[in-house]
Amino acid sequence: xxxxxxxxxxxxxxxxxxxxxxxxxxxxxxxxxxxxxxxxxxxxxxxxxxxxxxxxxxxxxxxxxxxxxxxxxxxxxxxxxxxxxxxxxxxxxxxxxxxxxxxxxxxxxxxxxxxxxxxxxxxxxxxxxxxxxxxxxxxxxxxxxxxxxxxxxxxxxxxxxxxxxxxxxxxxxxxxxxxxxxxxxxxxxxxxxxxxxxxxxxxxxxxxxxxxxxxxxxxxxxxxxxxxxxxxxxxxxxxxxxxxxxxxxxxxxxxxxxxxxxxxxxxxxxxxxxxxxxxxxxxxxxxxxxxxxxxxxxxxxx
Numbered sequence: 667x668x669x670x671x672x673x674x675x676x677x678x679x680x681x682x683x684x685x686x687x688x689x690x691x692x693x694x695x696x697x698x699x700x701x702x703x704x705x706x707x708x709x710x711x712x713x714x715x716x717x718x719x720x721x722x723x724x725x726x727x728x729x730x731x732x733x734x735x736x737x738x739x740x741x742x743x744x745x746x747x748x749x750x751x752x753x754x755x756x757x758x759x760x761x762x763x764x765x766x767x768x769x770x771x772x773x774x775x776x777x778x779x780x781x782x783x784x785x786x787x788x789x790x791x792x793x794x795x796x797x798x799x800x801x802x803x804x805x806x807x808x809x810x811x812x813x814x815x816x817x818x819x820x821x822x823x824x825x826x827x828x829x830x831x832x833x834x835x836x837x838x839x840x841x842x843x844x845x846x847x848x849x850x851x852x853x854x855x856x857x858x859x860x861x862x863x864x865x866x867x868x869x870x871x872x873x874x875x876x877x878x879x880x881x882x883x884x885x886x887x888x889x890x891x892x893x894x895x896x897x898x899x900x901x902x903x904x905x906x907x908x909x910x911x912x913x914x915x916x917x918x919x920x921x922x923x924x925x926x927x928x929x930x931x932x933x934x935x936x937x938x939x940x941x942x943x944x945x946x947x948x949x950x951x952x953x954x955x956x957x958x959x960x961x962x963x964x965x966x967x968x
Contacts, residue, residue, distance in 0.1 A: 674703065725904045727914040729928065730801070732793040734776065734919055734963075741775045741782065742922065742963050749961075753954055762950040765957065769923070769949070772961060776919035777821050777888055787824050794887060794917045795828060801885060801915055802829070806863065810913075811856070811881040814866045815899045817888055819843075822866045825887065829864060840876075841868040856880060869899050878902040882910040887917055889924055921964035 675681045688696035734742060749768040756764055774781040778792040789795045798814070805812050816822050819841045826837045838852040849871075856865045857880045865878065869890060881903045890896050896916075904912040918924045949960065 675700075723908060724911045725900075725914060726911060727916065730797055730915045730917050731920045731925075732797045732917055734793050734922070735779075735791055737779050737791055738775055738793065738919075739963065741779060742772060745771050745775065746962055750954070750958065753957075765950050769961070772923055773888060774818065774821075776922050776924055777816070777818065778824055780824055781818065781821055787827050789828055789832065793919060795825075797917060798825070798885060798887065799829075799832065801883075802833075802864075805883050810883045811862075812864050812883040812885060813878050813881040813903050814864065814885040814887055815869050815896075816866070817869045817890060819868050821887065822868055826866050829866075835864070836862060837864045837866060838862065839866045840871050842871040844871075853878070867899070867902075869895060876902045877905065877907065879905060879908045882908070882912050884912065884914045885917065886915070889916065889918070889927060891927055891930070923961045925964075926960050 676684065685696050685700045689700065745768055749764065753761060753764060771782060777794060778787075779785065780787050780791065785791075789799055802812060814822075814825055816825065822839050822841060826839045829835070829837045838856055840849060840852050844852070852865070853876060856862050856878065865881070867876075884900050884903050886896060886899070900912075900914055904914075916928075918928050949957070952960065
């Protein structure tokens, strides 16, 4: 916008104080004012616009709430307690680093304990794996193919290993370290072989230029805090050429930071529809009490 109309939105600091900060706090007046200013310069068309294409099937998105196993809950509480026992002893970049390190561990714990401490790669250790296997059973009964996305390569390997063991079937795994030929072979096998019902992908490896329209189910095993990244992954399945309705399952661990972050994602998605998406390094700037509200395990999470 600065390039198109210099000065229209003021300096960066002026824009931040007048629009960005109030909008993040839910100020609808600031949002509407910004929308009115920039709307003459924006023409946004997506494949969801029926004026552009009217033969794309429906997409059904659903949150799937998962309880932590006792092992996961104990690990989660221990990490949170460790953070708050030490956070007041550091400031600045060290405080941010401590928060980010803890957030990473918490996201791994709610996926599967084996990500952090190894051990048996089994369904029973993870609430998400229990729900995933239930979704898989339902999907197979319907004759569906499934694309499963995770942000952790090691989690992708665990998911693959568990499904292969439980169902005695091949599960290809697409991640960033594969060669172009290996990637192409995996995609071709999934797209063209009716007996290959599953594909596991790391979110970033599966973000662009991949066609997975033979699937009509998507499982987001864990959540990215940038909604655009999730949408890009889903769009590998829900894209022009898809002939069936697509069901998107988003796994959320009850009572954990994932449930709170999901509320933020919903807000950011609605904000994007009205204006433009924003960044998400906000969590390291929270006060200790605000941070506690985001990451502490709530009652009902296990």
